[in-house]
Amino acid sequence: MSLRAMHSGTGHSPISALALLIVTLLYLGLMLSVAPEALARLLWFALYPIVMAPVAGEDYGHIFCRSLVVLPFVLLIGIFNPIYQTEPAFTVSGVIVSRGWVTFVSIVVRTLLSVQALLILVDSVGFVGLCQSLHRIGVPSVLTTQLMMVYRYMTVLLQESLDMTRARQARGYRGGSMSLSMWGSYCGQLFLRTVARSERVHRAMLARGFDGVIPVLKENKTWSGRDTAAVIVIASIFILFRWGPLPALFALG
């Protein structure tokens, strides 16, 4: 996704940014409240990103692949569960599956679903739209402005990093990767250059009247009756997933 699209969003969301934020928060709250061992119930929540992604103009496969970026971290966190939780949970074709493996899979699934829901939200409404919506639900402007500044200065960091890498490549006749000592110098210089650049950018913002809140030219769609209906319907579905009498998606026993 291009930087500009990430900032502004695809604009395909059928509901307003605020409504989508509320739906996403409800989804995360209810999905994460499912008991760790209730895998069958948890998997019903997977329907949301699968259905919502194309509605919001995204390809679910692409969203799924992007969500895998967190897999190494969640595997590292969850891998201790099978080691310490060895009591049996159920049997599959005579093979005993321990509680640790069930909670491990639960952690992985929850994390992936959470990331997918957030990707759909940010891709649909854009980062600026997300910050505006957070402000509208009561998040203090100092926090939302900080978020936008972090987002903005990430690109500054990337640009400085690119400049330094190019300069190094232009003078790196031997090729190959950097030595450890060079990495330290590289990171230190990158930090200093980014700070200096950020200060200059901040000065330019102050010179044009910046007062701590980043003004936005395009306001989000205002709340409509369709948003109310959508939130009610989707919330009802989530409640059904969470507490309703749903058949198990797969048989365990």
Added chain:
Amino acid sequence: MSHHFIEFDNVYFSYPGGHEALRGVSFRITHGEKVALLGLNGSGKSTILLHTNGLLLPTRGTVNVGGIPVTRRTAPEVRRSVGMVFQNPDDQLFMPTVEEDVAFGPLNMGLEIEEVRRRVADALQRVGAEDLKQRAPFQLSGGQKKAVALATVLSMEPDIMVMDEPTAELDLRARRRVADIISRFNHSCLIATHDMDLARELCPRAILVADGYVTADGPTPEIIKLFTSVI
């Protein structure tokens, strides 16, 4: 603000590291004057410019813009009237699209959206960048970035314009365009530049700065002759 003048009165300034960048700088630029600020690298030109809108404040002495002494409290008001074009356009372009960047200043001034859009269109038209409206600033060429950076200040319709090396790294065509824009700006203008031709063409008066001092102030041809004789 009733008069578009800039007045430095015995201004001293030291950076936090201890380097004294300005030493007793005094001058006055009256309404409609276009003045070139000349000097070698590190002479204090940029530091002077940063004082005109309160981004830096003197350690001693006063800066007065349009009758308002520039202090931390008055800086926001002063910045509504003083438009500053920075040397590096990458420092000045920080929004995702050109349109949003040019709109940044007018939005901060609290103008209505329709008025903001009008000013954005007008500013982009003046710098010849109307077709760049939806482009990302980081994708533009150097000349385009400079033009858009200028537009971000023009959209605020400032009473006074200060510019730091406005023609640096520009090709002939882009340089010509910037010079045309400056020549049509009817208010006070202070331009720090190494471009002697630009200074001669646009600024009847020049101030020579060296080591934080104002060493000469007068008609541009004479100041340039003096400058070139001592370097």
